[in-house]
Amino acid sequence: MPLVPDVHQAEPIPEAARAALDALLSSGDLFRYTAPQDAPVALLEAEFAALIGSKYALAVSSCSAALFLSLKALGLPRDARVLIPGFTFAAVPSSVVHADCVPVLCEVGENYRIALADFAARLEQDIAAVIISHMRGHTSDMDAIMALCEARGIPVIEDAAHSLGTTWHGRNIGTIGRAGCFSFQSYKMINAGEGGILVTDDADLLARAVIMSGAYEHNWRKHEGPKGDNSPDLETAFARWQNRLPLYNLRMSNLSAAVIRPQLPELARRVAAGRIGHDHVAARLNASPHLSVPAKLPPEMRAPDSIQFNLVGLSDDETHAFAAAAEARGLKVQVFGMSTDNARAFWNWQFLADLPELPRTRAMLMRACDVRLPVRLSRSELDLIADILLAAIAEVTGADRAYGT
Numbered sequence: 289m290p291l292v293p294d295v296h297q298a299e300p301i302p303e304a305a306r307a308a309l310d311a312l313l314s315s316g317d318l319f320r321y322t323a324p325q326d327a328p329v330a331l332l333e334a335e336f337a338a339l340i341g342s343k344y345a346l347a348v349s350s351c352s353a354a355l356f357l358s359l360k361a362l363g364l365p366r367d368a369r370v371l372i373p374g375f376t377f378a379a380v381p382s383s384v385v386h387a388d389c390v391p392v393l394c395e396v397g398e399n400y401r402i403a404l405a406d407f408a409a410r411l412e413q414d415i416a417a418v419i420i421s422h423m424r425g426h427t428s429d430m431d432a433i434m435a436l437c438e439a440r441g442i443p444v445i446e447d448a449a450h451s452l453g454t455t456w457h458g459r460n461i462g463t464i465g466r467a468g469c470f471s472f473q474s475y476k477m478i479n480a481g482e483g484g485i486l487v488t489d490d491a492d493l494l495a496r497a498v499i500m501s502g503a504y505e506h507n508w509r510k511h512e513g514p515k516g517d518n519s520p521d522l523e524t525a526f527a528r529w530q531n532r533l534p535l536y537n538l539r540m541s542n543l544s545a546a547v548i549r550p551q552l553p554e555l556a557r558r559v560a561a562g563r564i565g566h567d568h569v570a571a572r573l574n575a576s577p578h579l580s581v582p583a584k585l586p587p588e589m590r591a592p593d594s595i596q597f598n599l600v601g602l603s604d605d606e607t608h609a610f611a612a613a614a615e616a617r618g619l620k621v622q623v624f625g626m627s628t629d630n631a632r633a634f635w636n637w638q639f640l641a642d643l644p645e646l647p648r649t650r651a652m653l654m655r656a657c658d659v660r661l662p663v664r665l666s667r668s669e670l671d672l673i674a675d676i677l678l679a680a681i682a683e684v685t686g687a688d689r690a691y692g693t
């Protein structure tokens with residue numbers, strides 16, 4: 289029997305990282321603000337901004353730190369209400385709490401995207417800012433969301449932690465709102481173990497975030513705008529905020545930047561491979577009447593390194609039996625709402641003072657399954673994963689094992 293691939297194993301770091309890491313180890317120059325210019329972190333910021341199509345980038349210690357700094361940089365007052373989706377990673381409500389704001393949750397539909405009518409209704413409830421979480425890369429309707437928020441002057445922050453390479457009308461996710469935040473944690477498209485980056489076109493927001501990230505004294509001088517941009521916006525903004533903001537010290541180390549930079553040229557290949565692999569498995573799963581991979585929205589081009597699908601017409605017991613049947617065949621399937629500790633199930637965010645009920649989101653989470661599909665998997669490994677899922681659903685529903693083969 290072929291071996292089930294380890295879906296938690298990352299891709300190797302490109303060879304080119306070794307020389308950069310060796311140079312850093314010999315010089316000991318690990319702090320981003322020691323070198324007068326061209327520190328690896330500063331080079332990463334320039335390269336990432338150019339790659340993604342935004343004016344400015346600020347590399348930090350995690351995507352959670354980037355989300356926190358975005359909220360702080362908006363200058364929201366204490367207890368400001370921030371609207372977030374009810375389906376996201378616990379880091380998102382946590383960043384709101386960390387910024388002394390109050391998370392307000394909205395419903396998410398069974399296609400894992402924000403339920404727009406509920407979003408629009410809650411937007412009227414004294415909302416000061418919005419975080420859109422493109423959960424597992426699933427992009428909510430950004431045209432509708434931006435129109436609703438712009439009409440009310442409400443700033444939008446995009447949590448694109450797990451969406452690097454996803455586009456909306458050809459534009460990179462994370463560049464549509466006022467700020468976008470990405471993660472370099474190991475389970476994301478680019479792996480540095482830990483790390484994050486904030487992108488924006490707003491010089492004032494960038495300047496505030498840079499200073500609060502820990503650019504003490506005049507270290508902000510080592511942050512620049514895009515090449516060829518001679519406008520004084522950034523310099524003016526830094527001068528405006530000098531000595532007026534707390535320093536949270538959420539900087540990125542040169543070591544992380546040296547691991548990330550050689551992966552940037554790999555991104556296009558990883559995105560293309562991930563999409564082909566995902567769509568192949570999705571087509572096979574959709575052949576079963578009991579498995580449903582929701583369609584993407586038309587303007588979206590996905591960049592998946594995992595697959596999500598809903599179990600159709602199964603009871604709670606059958607849902608548990610399906611996960612057990614897959615595990616018995618060597619594949620771990622996570623049903624978001626079925627474990628006692630899943631950090632993406634809103635009822636487990638018990639650190640929130642006011643934990644709301646979201647019936648629609650809850651119903652989705654009780655049947656939504658999550659399987660990692662690292663972009664390095666071969667066609668036969670992807671087929672093996674699809675075979676296991678189809679065999680598991682056939683076992684549970686007693687249906688013909690030949691579905692989709």
Ligand SMILES: *Cc1c(COP(=O)(O)O)cnc(C)c1O
Pocket residue numbers: 349350351352353376377379380421422423424447449450470471472473483484
């Ligand atoms: C991973 C992830 C985060 C947190 O990223 P860190 O870099 O680990 O802080 C936030 N939101 C989503 C949707 C994620 O997938």
